Amino acid sequence: MNMRLLPEIAQAAEDMAQLRRDIHAHPELGFEELRTSDLVAARLTEWGIPIHRDMAQTAVIGVVHGRDGGACGRAIGLRADMDALPVTETNTFTHASRHEGKMHACGHDGHTAMLLAAAHYFSKHRNFDGTVYLIFQPAEEGRGGAKAMVDEGLFERFAMEAIFGMHNWPGMPAGSIAASPGPVMAGGSTFAVRIHGQGAHAAMPDRGVDPVVIAGHVVLAFQSIVSRSVKPVDTAVVSITMMNAGEAINVIPETCTLEGTVRTFSGAVTDLVERRMRAICEGLGQAHGARLELEFVRRVGPVINTAHEANFAAEVMRKIVGEPNVPVQEPSMASEDFAYMLEAKAGCYAFIGNGHGDHRAIGHGEGPCMLHNPAYDFNDDVLPLGATYWVRLSEEWLGTPR
Numbered sequence: 001m002n003m004r005l006l007p008e009i010a011q012a013a014e015d016m017a018q019l020r021r022d023i024h025a026h027p028e029l030g031f032e033e034l035r036t037s038d039l040v041a042a043r044l045t046e047w048g049i050p051i052h053r054d055m056a057q058t059a060v061i062g063v064v065h066g067r068d069g070g071a072c073g074r075a076i077g078l079r080a081d082m083d084a085l086p087v088t089e090t091n092t093f094t095h096a097s098r099h100e101g102k103m104h105a106c107g108h109d110g111h112t113a114m115l116l117a118a119a120h121y122f123s124k125h126r127n128f129d130g131t132v133y134l135i136f137q138p139a140e141e142g143r144g145g146a147k148a149m150v151d152e153g154l155f156e157r158f159a160m161e162a163i164f165g166m167h168n169w170p171g172m173p174a175g176s177i178a179a180s181p182g183p184v185m186a187g188g189s190t191f192a193v194r195i196h197g198q199g200a201h202a203a204m205p206d207r208g209v210d211p212v213v214i215a216g217h218v219v220l221a222f223q224s225i226v227s228r229s230v231k232p233v234d235t236a237v238v239s240i241t242m243m244n245a246g247e248a249i250n251v252i253p254e255t256c257t258l259e260g261t262v263r264t265f266s267g268a269v270t271d272l273v274e275r276r277m278r279a280i281c282e283g284l285g286q287a288h289g290a291r292l293e294l295e296f297v298r299r300v301g302p303v304i305n306t307a308h309e310a311n312f313a314a315e316v317m318r319k320i321v322g323e324p325n326v327p328v329q330e331p332s333m334a335s336e337d338f339a340y341m342l343e344a345k346a347g348c349y350a351f352i353g354n355g356h357g358d359h360r361a362i363g364h365g366e367g368p369c370m371l372h373n374p375a376y377d378f379n380d381d382v383l384p385l386g387a388t389y390w391v392r393l394s395e396e397w398l399g400t401p402r
Helices: 007-011 013-025 034-046 108-124 145-151 211-228 267-288 307-321 338-344 380-399
Strands: 060-065 075-081 131-137 163-169 182-185 187-196 236-245 255-264 291-300 303-305 347-353
Touching: 007 013, 007 108, 007 380, 013 034, 013 108, 013 380, 034 060, 034 108, 034 131, 060 108, 075 108, 075 380, 108 131, 108 163, 108 380, 131 145, 145 338, 163 338, 163 380, 182 347, 187 211, 187 267, 211 236, 211 255, 211 267, 236 267, 255 267, 267 291, 303 307, 303 338, 303 347, 307 347, 307 380, 338 347, 347 380
Parallel strands: 075 131, 075 163, 163 347
Antiparallel strands: 060 131, 182 303, 187 255, 187 291, 236 255
């Protein structure tokens, strides 16, 4: 593939890989990214980039002014997440996690390394007027890092025209990169159904109200919501992932709890799913003489790329890797808290191909190289492409009249 990488970035590929592997070996969970944020802050400071560390506990924001010192007032934001997952890594290569039960299983180590590489380039080549904000965000994995930054005044303190993010995408060929307008990642909600029955001896079920049997009806009814209540042209996922009941094999339990997740691309569909869940719980409670309580929590909205920003990003991508390597961005039902930033500011969330797993070093786990899998590893070969994209995107955005 003939990619138009920035030569200086391409030549630093091994340095980027070593940095990425160091971060991989020292994973930290959300709002606990002390070592990682210290590393980021130290590198930016070493390169002469002013930093701010007074937001969202462990966030780091670097400020790169262009040739004019930022006097023109124009600005763009680039975001990378830093946190790891509570996963026990099965890889045994030299840069595998050194902390049991914590792992960079989603590639945030690579995201951080790519933005740092772009920062290093910016420190030496400021081929733009205006300002580039380098946003190193904590706690993407379900702990609300993006929301914390927005709530604490990210866009008020650091005025920018648009915000851009990027995620590695396993199964998408390395060397490809994608951005498309519209929804690209789903909004996520969680639910818990607590079924209150009546305990009894397992040999005398007629004297109790069995919450496990009711739970079976709930599972089946919930699975019919998408197929029979959501319009076929809309998209939704309802998954029940946890079920807890009972303490003995000869006792019908008093209670049973079901928990799971709902994913949609619109608030209206989420509202519909919740209404149907509540109606099902009420009806099954009446039918079986039990009491069902539903807790439904909207965790994060969908990631929706604004048209101008997505189209602009895609055009920059084409100049780097060529038209055939910029596919239409296929929406995912996974969720991402970059949604909070896009709710407050125009922007685009891109996917960069991580390949099919054959990049992994000797000693990788037996599982597939997929996100949130204990055998996952970020593909170091794509680091120069991601860093080049960040630089070219910023230079062209700030160089294009508004």
